[in-house]
Amino acid sequence: METANIITLAGVRLIIPELTMVCMGLILLLLDLVVKKKGVIAAVGIAGALVALYGTFKLFGIGGPQTAFANMFVLDGYANFFKLIFYLNIILTVCISLKYMAIEKASFGEYYALLFFSTAGMMIMASAADLIILYLGLELMALSTYILAGLMRKQPRSNEAALKYFFLGAFSSAFLLYGISLTYGLTGTTNLKEIASALQALNISGSPTVFIGLIFLIVAFGFKIALVPFHMWAPDVYEGAPTSITAFMSVGPKAAGFAVLGRVLFDAFGSMQVQWNSILVPLAVITMAAGSILALAQSNIKRMLAYSSIAHAGYMLLGVIAGTPGGLTSTVNYLMIYMLMNIGAFAVIIMLRREGFQGENLEDYMGLAKGHPLASALMLIFMFSLTGIPPTAGFIGKFYVFMEAINSGYTHLAIIAVLFSVVSAFFYLRVVMYMYMKDPKEDVVLTTSCSMNLALAFTAVMVLVIGIFPSLLLDIVRVSILG
């Protein structure tokens, strides 16, 4: 095929949002040289993300899946919905970062640029219809996040986080490449749809070598999603990275990982569902178990939420395991809800950080409700939502996932999942318990800012509104993915 045929105007049109994000990243880099006020950079960044969001919204209107660049790039409701998650993720992250990064003395202009590059990578992953593009997006996302994790250069644990994340990330990339090459070697293509037809045509769905290739891919994605036993990096990185980046990472790369996992499994290896479930089912069980149980032992709240995010990955996996479009929809729905409640929770954590006070230990939350009833009430909402207690969005997310799992006959898995969610209730409740049922040790001063309040208000309201009127979200996600 000739280059001229591959890059068409119609194709470029489809990647306008990605282009906008990359350009925004570059603009912010340059802007940083002339503008000293970080607030301006952040505002420009948010504006850029909104422009990209508008682009996605426009493209959403054209209907039906569109492909570009010789079927390497696909734009469908699935990709668009993921992009919506990524936009909200980056906007909320910017909102909660502004004052925090100044306190951490890591308020570099690159911070915002890297957030945009990383998000662009995630968006490319969501739209990847080809393993090569997928790899490209994944690396763009991952490399940017490694740097972000280590942005607090003076702090050893931030350095450790970055280094650990980088090494394990590189390790997982190797798995990914190995998986891609095995798959390519057997099917002769890297295009997901063509892999599916090749598996059919060559009748090699049962071949162990194909299976090994698939396992490598799952392992690589498992790293990004933080499935047990590929989760080793998560607690250290979550703890060491700047809290705003922890919030960003706990959602973005995880969602992107699920985007490609779903796409690859459903589009390319749809005929091998029995095989991939033989891997995913045990992975889901140990992920839920390890995440919930290990979180019980944490006294650092960032670390606790790291394990909680591992456990949540296990719940989300149930939708993929269900193996139906509905199941995938439930996972995506869960991711959206998880984004809202998790960033909300991290926003409260960030508020506790002030000059000379980390505010990361559970004990720092003692008696918070006395001095700061509103912040405590918000944290309470997020904690109950993460537990999955109605009427919060967290319940809707879990209910949908369990529903799809049971519909596909995985009732036993749903029972395991609900039981581990009871285990997880304990450590979420502990935060509530510290805030409401203990006396304060010292006065806690909260660091607030306008953008932070905005982010908190948005996430809390969304968590409650989706919890009470789930249709508002369900209709969008169902239309996006089920058509």
Place this chain on the structure above:
Amino acid sequence: MENIILNQLNYPVLTCTVFLPVAGALLLLFLRGDSLIRFTTLLVTLATFVISLPLLTDFDKTTYKMQFVEKHEWIPSWGINYFIGIDGISILFIFLTTLLSILCVLVSWKAIENKAKEFHIALLTLEAGMLGVFVALDFFLFYIFWEAMLIPMFLLIGVWGGPQRVYAAIKFFLYTLVGSVLMLVGIVVLYFTGGNTLDILALSALQYPLKLQFWLFLAFFAAFAVKVPMFPFHTWLPDAHTEAPTAGSVILAGVLLKMGAYGFLRFSIPMFPDATRLFVKPVFILSVIGIIYGALVCLAQKDLKRLIAYSSVSHMGFVTLGIFALNIQGVEGGILQMVNHGIITGALFLMIGIIYERTHTREIAAYGGFATLVPWYAGLFIILTFASIGLPGTNGFIGEFLILFGAFKAQKLYGVLAATGVILGAGYMLWLYQKIFWERPGPDYGPSGRHPVRDLGLREVVTLAPLIALIFWIGFYPEVFLGYMHSSVERLLQDFNLSAYAESQNLMAQLREIF
């Protein structure tokens, strides 16, 4: 639908009843000043009670159908509706809930000084949650209320409770949650079996294979047995009751415990009749153990509240015994006894709260001779004691009599065993009365003592009066209350007896089919 009657009144009476407390809670967010908050909450609970009264007056007692029904689309993509209504089984609980909520505000007037705003917000949302559970006719709605209620209750115990409150709160929450999530799985299974609907009435009208019924019964049993609580799932109760503030104990005893038994009546028996038949024996055994064990443990208590908490285990054993007797006397007795227990035990916790405010101790040994110190209090307490024992003329007698009657009809042996619980009940209650009110008065609480106790004040008498009145009203003329449930209970048993599938087979054949 032929088994519902759309709301007879020209305004959404049930929605108003359920959500007025929520509106009140939202209003409280913007108010300042403790007394303003107390008055507002009192007003809101009174208003809720008043607007729920038309339910009692306009209720059509001649039909088993769901009444005052409201149905609106809610989550169309899952086929879930906002579907609420009440029948003869649920109506009395609405009344009980709205009534007890008022009393809870009154009893907390002086007792809650710390974080009064949050307390009253929790109280109001709790009221809404409880009302919601009794009116919901869609499983999804039901589950939301059922679980959402845990949050305010958790806070009530954990924030305003006694010394061991945190432990008790978390234990309560986790215990209940385990049961609830298993029920959730059961609900989802029903959703797919019943053709993508969570309409409780539609799901009740279907017949399920025995094997499915068996497992679903167990899943629901997990939720309801913990809530009731049936022996051996009761261990959260003594802690929660003991540590909760008075209002929390009243609500726990008065309403929360009833939800488990209500669940059996609303879901387990109509939906899984064949499995219910299989489980009658085990439930009987657990009930009788609960009755006797609960009563015996009462005799060994040193803590006032703990004693009443264990007496709840015993009394709720009677309730489940009556319900699973599956005859009209048993079931009606069970429902009435739930209301009675709500009234009597609610009142007993109020009484304990009142005396605790004065003495600041719950240790039974610290009391003695109070009959001379607080004669009015002692007088009211003896009424409650007699009601709890089930003396004729009080509501306790009617409930227990009907239950024992039903149990004798069903299984003589269990009737006999349960009847011993009545004797033991008299034993511990009279023992308690003797310890507190007779014997030698302690030096501390006399008029010249270190903590002179005063008798009941006006607010306290007003708080207790409606409950005392109800005790005698039901005791002398129970038909006023039983009348509400006749049609619904008859219909419930009629449907149950129609599904005679299992009776044609012996036990072994049934077990073979299940496993």
